[in-house]
Amino acid sequence: MEKVVEVANVSKSFKTYERASSGFLASFRRHYYTKKALISVSFSIGRGQIVALLGRNGSGKSTLIKILTGILYPDSGTVNVLGFNPWKERMKLAWNIGVVLGAHSQMYWNLPAYDTFEYMRKIYKVPEEEFKKRLAYFVDILDLKDVYKEPVRTMSLGERMKCNFVASTLHMPQVVFLDEPTIGVDMMSKAALKKAMLEMRAKYGTTFILTTHIVEDISIVDRVLMLHKGRLVFDGAKEKLEHMFGNKRVVEIKFVSDAKLNLNFGKVLYMGTGITRLEVNASVLKSRRFINLLSSKSIIDYSVSTPGLSELLAKMYANLEKVH
């Protein structure tokens, strides 16, 4: 597979400060220290992949994206995006990438979204006819027809994010970086953005690199890179992440409230009157004792499910905290 992003041993530190003490005089006293945002990060991304960059707040995700897009310089290491060094060849790279910064809108706040789109058309020299086709495509897929001619300040956060996405992809870039694009965005808008990404990947081979700390955002990705305190701690398929904790199952059992049952099969997640939820090893489900339990007349109903990715990641973060 053709590589569009290659990162080798990238490190980045920031000099920052904190208040030396509390009280009035604290305003005048600062304790400077160096914060390591990235530590020897290496990976590569192939054309047409949708990759999620996961990590808690402050793990280095946004710093990495900004290095990949040429906004920041690393302290060491090499980066190659579409054959360009992002910070040395920023202008050349900018023609071929799109960037959606969740925290910073590209839209002119007081003007209709269309004005910003028209402005982008001129910056990226998109021919008029092509611009109309692409705009029609995005307006349709992202359901913006009722809002894109209104001032951005009157839009909801979800609508603004969708407009941001359009502004960043109107020139049909080869690689699109999305830095926390779904912060505060409603479910419908998230679904629309995901649909747009999948369609663009299918039709145009666009590569997407998406940073998020929201687990649900990775439902469409092929691959997950996980950062923790500046280090790359996981690089693999989303399914591999799930299989790391895939041995567990959650069993919910509803039973006759005064029944006396032996529910000692695993960790009790919840115990109520006539209902319990257990986390058990998958092998328990095939055990004779468990099967006998479920066959009991005291059992009203039961269900078996896989733990959510949120729970899996919470465990992973907890383990990482112990190690690092």
Next chain:
Amino acid sequence: MITIGIKDELAYKLDYIIWLFFQFINALLMILIWSAIYLGMGVASIRGLSLPEIYVYFFIIYALRGVVLTQLPEVIEDDVQEGSIATAYIRPLIYPIQVYMRGAAQDLIGMLFITVPLFVIAMAISHVTLTLITVVLLIIEILIGYVLANLIGFIVGMTAIKLINISSLEAIIWSTVLLLGGGIVPLNMLPQIVQQILYLSPFAIMLYIPATTFLGTVSTGIIITSIFAGLVWIALLAVISFIAWGKVRRQITSAGG
């Protein structure tokens, strides 16, 4: 970039109209103050400038303020504080050019709605007949003043990358430009030695020289000296801007995190 900048500037039209109205009020207030000075001193002229000429002088000064008091530092400061400097970096545009264009959009509207009308008022109340040479000199002086103001504005704006908040610094710089450029007191009312120094500074060509060229009260020698000095300052400030930008842009961390 200029088109969208103009649209953005005029997004709140009533607020802009009120702001424009008060620029004219400011000009009238300055004229009132100088009327009080002349009447209080009981003189017909001070250092060769009569009261009617002072009126015209300050209408021209306030017209030129729309050219000289550029929005550039504020544009850069806002970008740094909001972190939207990152947005500027992801586009295939050179950041200094982007900010110049955005500042120019705001300045153009100021010129259209303040500079031109005040110049028209000045012409209406003065008895000055503008010759072709005077018009050409005025255009050259105003252009030099505009370029100088933007270079100064850019250098001041770049300090925001380090200092983040530069509103006080901005106020000091523009107050200095106004004071040393003859925006508060005509330079010919200052001691001779101070005048000679200021004619060689970048400030005189921004305000005093165009105003007195219009009035016809400044000598050709001083005009030529100031124009030449202005061009030298443009070259010097351009080099400083270029070098400083090369060093400062690596320090943009407000976008990182």
